[in-house]
Amino acid sequence: MEKQSLLTIVGDEEAKVRKSSKFHPSIWGDYFIQNSLSHAEESTQRTIKRVEELKVEVKSMFEDTSDILQLMNLIDSIQMLGLDYHFENEIDKALRLIYEVDDKNYGLYETSLRFRLLRQHGYHVSADIFNKFKDDNGSFISSLNGDAKGLLSLYNVSYLGTHGETILDEAKSFTQPRLVSLLSELEQSLAAQVSLFLELPICRRIKILLARKYILIYQEDVMRNNVILELAKLNFNLLQSLHQEELKKISIWWKDLALAKSLSFTRDRVVEGYYWILSIYFEPQHSRARVICSKMISLLSITDDIYDNYGTLEECTLLTEAIKRWNYQAVDCLPEYLKDYYLKLLKTCEEFEEELELNEKYRVLYLQDEMKAQVISYLEEARWGIERHVPSLDEHLRNSLISSGCSIVSCASYVGLGEVATKEVFDWHSTFPKAVEACCLIGRLLNDIRSHELEQGRDHTASTVESYMKENDTNVKVACEKLQEIVEKAWKDLNKESLNPTKVPRIIIERIVNLSRSLQEIYKYDDMYTNSDTKMKDNISLVLVESFPV
Numbered sequence: 001m002e003k004q005s006l007l008t009i010v011g012d013e014e015a016k017v018r019k020s021s022k023f024h025p026s027i028w029g030d031y032f033i034q035n036s037l038s039h040a041e042e043s044t045q046r047t048i049k050r051v052e053e054l055k056v057e058v059k060s061m062f063e064d065t066s067d068i069l070q071l072m073n074l075i076d077s078i079q080m081l082g083l084d085y086h087f088e089n090e091i092d093k094a095l096r097l098i099y100e101v102d103d104k105n106y107g108l109y110e111t112s113l114r115f116r117l118l119r120q121h122g123y124h125v126s127a128d129i130f131n132k133f134k135d136d137n138g139s140f141i142s143s144l145n146g147d148a149k150g151l152l153s154l155y156n157v158s159y160l161g162t163h164g165e166t167i168l169d170e171a172k173s174f175t176q177p178r179l180v181s182l183l184s185e186l187e188q189s190l191a192a193q194v195s196l197f198l199e200l201p202i203c204r205r206i207k208i209l210l211a212r213k214y215i216l217i218y219q220e221d222v223m224r225n226n227v228i229l230e231l232a233k234l235n236f237n238l239l240q241s242l243h244q245e246e247l248k249k250i251s252i253w254w255k256d257l258a259l260a261k262s263l264s265f266t267r268d269r270v271v272e273g274y275y276w277i278l279s280i281y282f283e284p285q286h287s288r289a290r291v292i293c294s295k296m297i298s299l300l301s302i303t304d305d306i307y308d309n310y311g312t313l314e315e316c317t318l319l320t321e322a323i324k325r326w327n328y329q330a331v332d333c334l335p336e337y338l339k340d341y342y343l344k345l346l347k348t349c350e351e352f353e354e355e356l357e358l359n360e361k362y363r364v365l366y367l368q369d370e371m372k373a374q375v376i377s378y379l380e381e382a383r384w385g386i387e388r389h390v391p392s393l394d395e396h397l398r399n400s401l402i403s404s405g406c407s408i409v410s411c412a413s414y415v416g417l418g419e420v421a422t423k424e425v426f427d428w429h430s431t432f433p434k435a436v437e438a439c440c441l442i443g444r445l446l447n448d449i450r451s452h453e454l455e456q457g458r459d460h461t462a463s464t465v466e467s468y469m470k471e472n473d474t475n476v477k478v479a480c481e482k483l484q485e486i487v488e489k490a491w492k493d494l495n496k497e498s499l500n501p502t503k504v505p506r507i508i509i510e511r512i513v514n515l516s517r518s519l520q521e522i523y524k525y526d527d528m529y530t531n532s533d534t535k536m537k538d539n540i541s542l543v544l545v546e547s548f549p550v
Contacts, residue, residue, distance in 0.1 A: 021309055026260070026268040027533050032247045032544075033255070044241060047234050054231040055086055061225075062090040068101050072113050077225070079120075080202070081218060081232040082211025082239075085283045095121055108133055108150030112157045119160045120203065122500035127165040130154070140174045148182045151175045152194055159201040162496040163489070189221040204491075204520045208282040211236060212542045233548040240547055242284055247274050247544065250294050257344055259302050263337070266305035272532045273297040275540050279518035280413050280511050289416030292352050296367070296412040299345055300374070300405055301529075306338070307378035308460075313386050320379045324372050345371075352415060363415045366426040370408040377403040385461035396467045401440040404447065406515060410436055413511045425504050435497040435509055439516045441490040445483045446523035451530075452476065491516070 058078070065071050071094050078084050084091060099118055103111055111129055118125045135141050144150060155175035161168035179194050186194060196213060215232050218224050251270055254260070260268035274294045281290060307316050315335050322330035322342055331339050349368060353361045380399045384391060391399075401407070411429055414421040429436060448463040468479040494516060502509050521539075522528045528536035 023265075023267045023305075023530065024533055026271070027537055028271040028540075030251070030255070032244065032251045032271065044238070047238055051231060051234050051238065054227055054234070057227050058083075058087065058231060059090055061227075062087070062094060068098060069110055072098060072110070072117060075117055076113060077218065077228055080210060080214045081228065082207060082282070083228070083232060083235060085285075086235075091121075095123070099123055099125075103129065104132070108144055108147055109153045112150065112153035116153070116157045116160060116202070119157075119495075119499075122498060122502065122506055124499055127161065127167050130167050130171060140170070145178055146182070148179065148186055148190060148194065151179050151182070152190075152197060155179060156197060156202045159203050159491070160495055161492060162499075163492050189217055192217045192220070200521060200524065204517050206279040206518055206521050206539075207514065208239070208278055208543055209521070209539055215548065230550070233550050237547045237550065239282060239284065240544065242287065243274075243278060243282070243544055246287060246291055246294075247271065250274055250291060250298075253295065254298060257348075259299075259341055259344060262340055263302060263306070263310075265310040266302050267530060269301055269529060269532060270294075270298050271540060271544075272529050272536060273301060275536075275543065276518055276522065276529065277413070278543065279521075280409075280514045286417065288355060289413060292355060292416040293409070293412045295348060295352075296415075297405075297409055299348060300371075300408060302341060303345075303371075303375065304378065304405065306341070307375070307382050311338075311382070313382055316379050316382045320375045323375045326368055326372070355416065360421075362423065363421065363426060366430060367408070367411055367415055369430065370411045373402055374405065374408050381461045388462075390462040390466050390470045392471055393464060393467045396462075396464050397441070397444070400444050400464065401437065404440045404444040406440040406443040406519070407432065407436055410439060410512050410515055413515070414508065417507075420505050420507055425508050428504050433497075433503065434493055435512045438490040438493040438497070439512045439519075442487055442494075442516050443519045443523075445487050445490075446519055447527065449480045449483055450523045450525070451527050452480070 061074060062071070065074060075084075075091055075094060078087060078091070095118065098114060101114070103114055106114065111133075115125050115127075115129065133140055133144060152175070154171050158168045158172035158175065176198070179198060183191060183194055183198075196217070202210070211232070215229070215236065218232070219229055254270040260266060260270075274290075277290055277294045277297060280293065306319065311319065315338065318333055318335065319338055319342070322334055323345075326346065328343065328346060331342050334342055349364055352367070353364045356363060377399050381403055383389070407429075411426070414425060414429070445464060448465050452463055452465045464483060465476060465479050468474070468482060469476065472479070472482075474482075494513060497503075498506075498509055498513060500506075522536070526534055528534050
């Protein structure tokens with residue numbers, strides 16, 4: 001699709017701009033519709049039976065283990081292998097014991113592991129416990145330099161810090177270069193872990209993808225537990241079968257919706273969108289929530305491309321007003337090519353209501369409000385683009401934190417949840433709380449940093465990179481570094497909001513944390529949603545196509 005020229009409309013002061021960039025077509029096509037990927041029913045039933053048997057054995061490990069270090073390693077392995085949702089009660093009970101233990105005689109590995117497990121579950125643990133690994137000059141003691149296992153454990157801890165915990169910032173600077181230097185000397189299993197977590201630490205990894213990768217590492221570990229390994233593989237395969245079925249239904253819905261075909265200037269990324277939502281929750285009990293949220297992110301992607309990639313300012317203004325009205329009569333005011341999209345947006349939200357129980361239907365109203373705020377922010381950015389306006393960073397963020405889409409996606413992730421998603425939760429979310437703000441900052445800035453070069457090659461609204469450069473009279477490199485520092489501060493905010501007591505149930509905060517994790521991975525090297533013929537394709541294949549032979 002070639003870029004089109006500027007067209008003049010009524011008035012001399014406004015230009016009607018039709019901008020368009022070519023996106024690559026769907027990589028997957030009808031793959032998840034046509035391929036029978038799931039296991040036969042008889043095989044699945046055998047797997048379910050075996051999983052239940054293995055779960056009993058693992059539960060007995062919790063009961064039979066009195067050694068605190070063994071208990072910590074058991075929890076860590078279970079979490080990394082994506083099995084923790086099966087053992088929530090056992091883990092909670094074990095963590096209470098771990099919290100009470102005196103760790104003053106623990107080495108670096110044990111101290112760091114205890115800290116990480118407790119912090120990940122909301123316990124307040126002081127970072128001052130790491131002072132015992134410092135010398136009189138305030139530096140980490142040199143005897144730690146060769147302790148790769150301990151250094152890796154401390155490195156993963158260092159990303160769980162909150163504001164003011166400077167010792168964890170120092171730990172990050174201390175451990176990273178030493179782990180790099182030790183890498184070539186390590187045995188296979190530990191080297192694989194170091195390589196994996198140097199790329200992204202544990203607390204910023206997509207859980208289901210981590211489980212897929214860690215199973216391969218765990219099976220090479222001489223200290224592995226074969227019961228846990230077998231359970232991890234079988235459980236992953238069962239999850240994958242469920243996810244494949246969900247994706248098949250969503251892909252059929254998407255094909256029938258036919259918006260990617262009629263609006264050919266948009267990104268056709270329904271599979272990538274489902275994978276993105278899978279990163280927020282992969283557990284089987286969240287199937288309804290996943291399907292609803294996946295459909296919403298697909299519609300949001302279409303909406304984004306209308307405003308950002310094709311629609312004129314006049315058309316985007318009309319669409320914004322129609323969405324603000326949110327009724328079928330408003331369709332008459334829209335240009336012809338947007339009418340089908342608008343009607344299907346309203347119809348899909350009605351279908352969400354039909355999926356919900358009577359006492360849950362109000363949730364869709366909050367989602368509609370988020371959508372209205374979303375398109376208002378998109379329209380403001382469209383105006384900036386037409387006017388060639390480069391706002392200050394504060395002005396930019398006031399609008400673009402919403403246009404990042406993270407707030408509406410986190411809201412959508414609650415719509416299909418069970419009883420935990422109360423009206424109080426939606427009211428809390430609607431105040432744009434600190435956790436949501438932090439997630440939006442992470443999404444907006446990482447997206448802008450990775451997309452900067454691509455988007456400056458076409459007509460596009462100034463990003464936060466341009467805003468920072470203009471405001472501080474600096475270059476791209478410095479601007480990106482400074483924005484990355486803001487991302488790190490946002491993660492500290494998120495870490496703090498995750499500590500008990502949380503203002504809403506932890507499962508609600510965890511959706512936001514998991515969404516932030518997905519943003520960190522998807523924008524690590526590129527915009528892997530837009531340019532999905534990249535590592536994104538490999539990750540989707542690992543999670544949704546390739547099962548474990550057992």
